[in-house]
Amino acid sequence: MTRILLTIAYDGTDFCGFQLQPGLRSVEGELNAAITKLTGEEMTVIGASRTDSGVHALGNAAVFDTESSIPPERFANALNTVLPDDVRAVASREVAPDWHPRHQNCEKTYIYRVDCGYVPSPMDSRYAMHFPRNLDVTRMQEAAVRFLGEHDFTSFSNPKSQVLMAGGSPVRTITGIRVKQENTFGSNEGSDGRFGELVTIEVTGTGFLYNMVRIMAGTLLDVGTGRFTADDVTAMLEAKDRTKAGMTAEAKGLCLKEIRWQ
């Protein structure tokens, strides 16, 4: 028996989320089916991050156990021959038989993408939240650094978080955060000057509560418009009350970029 760690990427648009749900199309379901097709074994993968419907991944991960003779490093390519186009196995390797992606220390990096043009770019409609406001990126960055370090993130978690409801700790550590103005394809003349431009929020931490990145992003957007200040963000963290923080930004803007195992 060999335990294989898969790095996986997917366009979350047409999935109910990572996790298996009866009658719905899930990333987990596609992975299970693809591995079964390849090995003949009945399969239930264990995912690292059970992303919501619409959330994308470039570097999510999953493990599974197999008796197959396919070399561990070859599994990714073999799976890509049977996976649908919107899920790709990026890499594969053997890990210890007791290695569990949710019990392993790691750093995760998420990227949140905002299309702030007045008219939304059709090419970003699946991969960015449309928020047609003039955003002050410097102001957003100044507020973003208030999230750095170890904090109680109760205000920035969905109260339905399984971890919190089971009495788990709401304390998490953010090790990096950066707000940036970019344009994927570039903007053009004759537009409002923001067409095709994105604001991205990239955040790295050792763990995240349910909806945490999306609430952080939603709050920073309202910092960008001038509604909240950096001090408001600090006060929100201290309040430990979800109703004090900003909105939950849309799922489709979120992408799990990378997990670095420690």
Add this chain to the structure above:
Amino acid sequence: MTRILLTIAYDGTDFCGFQLQPGLRSVEGELNAAITKLTGEEMTVIGASRTDSGVHALGNAAVFDTESSIPPERFANALNTVLPDDVRAVASREVAPDWHPRHQNCEKTYIYRVDCGYVPSPMDSRYAMHFPRNLDVTRMQEAAVRFLGEHDFTSFSNPKSQVLMAGGSPVRTITGIRVKQENTFGSNEGSDGRFGELVTIEVTGTGFLYNMVRIMAGTLLDVGTGRFTADDVTAMLEAKDRTKAGMTAEAKGLCLKEIRWQ
């Protein structure tokens, strides 16, 4: 009667192309229908660039004549209320009654996007050609500048070009070209190091023959792999023979970024 110039953006994936084709979904057809819905007038827009199926645009243009009392600058927003999500009107303004987008001097900028990771990124699958090779971007840039200036582009045109078949000139002027390595979402550990990375070719000129940018891009890709040299590109231009140049890169990697009217 007022002539309106529209700047339009679209995701070309689900269109037969810009131009109306009976029984198929075209950008032109959607624009005509949307203007009719808004004004009640029967409508046939005149497009600036009749892009192929799968080709995208952030800044294509079209004109139409209307008796409507909608202020010219307001047309874009009004149209967005009736257009499908994959076509957006970015801006609108009045132009002279005889202003014709294909008879007007202009500079067009195209961007060609290549996903050169071994495993294709699911988020770029509609907007980039997958070309899983290690590309030497410096070498590509050195060859790309050979296209600068005025040249006979017969070797870089589809021989079925209507312009060429009608005896039109194959001479075009390229005013800017740039090859760049980027990553939209960023790459990650555990991949082959290129996952999620793009090579983009941005090219500006006063006019382009049919498939010209795609053949230039296809040729530069084979420069990037070492198959062709910069001197080969010069020889291809001089040969005035389509069979001497490289492949036609896929439609889905191409985006008409901007038209600057002169």
